[in-house]
Amino acid sequence: MIIINPKAGVNAHRNLHSSIIESAEELTYIDRDGVRKAYDVDVRFTTHAGHATELAALAAGSGYYGVIACGGDGTVNEVARGVRDTRTVLGIIPLGSGNGLARHLGIPLTVKGAFKVIAEDRVLDADYASANSRPFFCTFGVGFDAEVTEKFNSRPGRGLKNYIITTLEEYSRYHPDTYTIIANGTRITEKALIIAVCNASQYGNNAYIAPQASIKDGMLDVTVVHNGSVLENAMAAIGMLSGMIGHSEFATTTFRAQTLKIIRNHEGAVHFDGEPANLSKIIEIKCYPGKLRLFSTSMKSKLRPLMAPEIPFLSPMALTFRDLSYKIQNIIRKIEN
Secondary structure (H helix, E strand, C coil), X not given: CEEECCCCCCHHHHHCHHHHHHHHHCCEEECCCCCEEECCCCEEECCCCCHHHHHHHHHHHCCCCEEEEEECHHHHHHHHHHHCCCCCEEEEEECCCCCHHHHHHCCCCCHHHHHHHHHHCCEEEEEEEEECCEEECCEEEEEHHHHHHHXXXXXXXXXHHHHHHHHXXXXXXXXXXXXXXXXXXXXXXXXXXXXXXXXXXEEECCEECCCCCCCCCCCEEEEEEECCCHHHHHHHHHHHHHCCHHHCCCXXXXXXXXXXXXXECCCEEEEECCEEEEECCEEXXXXXXXXXXXXXXXXXXXXXXXXXXXXXXXXXXXXXXXHHHHHHHHHHHHHHC
């Protein structure tokens, strides 16, 4: 089954439907007798939120070999929700503005290139995760990134430029919350800017929030961005854009866990694979190893950061400024006392 979201991505992608259908009709397989045959192709267009999940679940329940999601991260999430925990294989034709899971897997961002991956028929038994029983497949987040996602999805424009504009606008008025994270037998309580729980390495557009994350290790990579100074937060952002966020130790904490709990003071905004939602103040997160079958490339995906990795040489400089700032603040407190 080919599931196409006609509203995915930017306007240029809306003219690709015929190309998608033609490429799908050219897919072939080798049967048990060694004869190459064409797949029976069932093309469906989504009409409302959740429709892709309904269609994918119908296909999986009917024994379809594969379901191909043609759209952005939201469409991929919906289709994956319909085929998880089944033998039906997920394919991705990335048409969105971020394409986080496709980029993590190294799937080409062209229709022909993405269909070539499906034609190779390399099936990966991948992990997925859930937050309060709702599945996600790439990233889940609370805090500043969730607020940005909520505002970004309400804007008329898409793309990286509009995402950056939204981020800068929200940063000027955002007030971080205090969170308690329970994982691996330990408890951390702090005021954090972002808590990102990652099955894959990036948000999309090659912005790496968990560069070392693997979709097949049975673990979730957690990145906590501390509530620091403007300089510290800027260095965390540089780390994300350069694929070096784990090296900004004074701005972030990273760890891995199969399950974790996040407790906050109130219910509020979260995001599932870049789609905004609201959850309660207690969030239970769990990884499901090897429970999502998907078409993947034969090569390991390479880091392709937006910013040259050499930029993080500024981190020692930022650390010096931070220490100096702390010393000045301590002196001011002593004078005031």
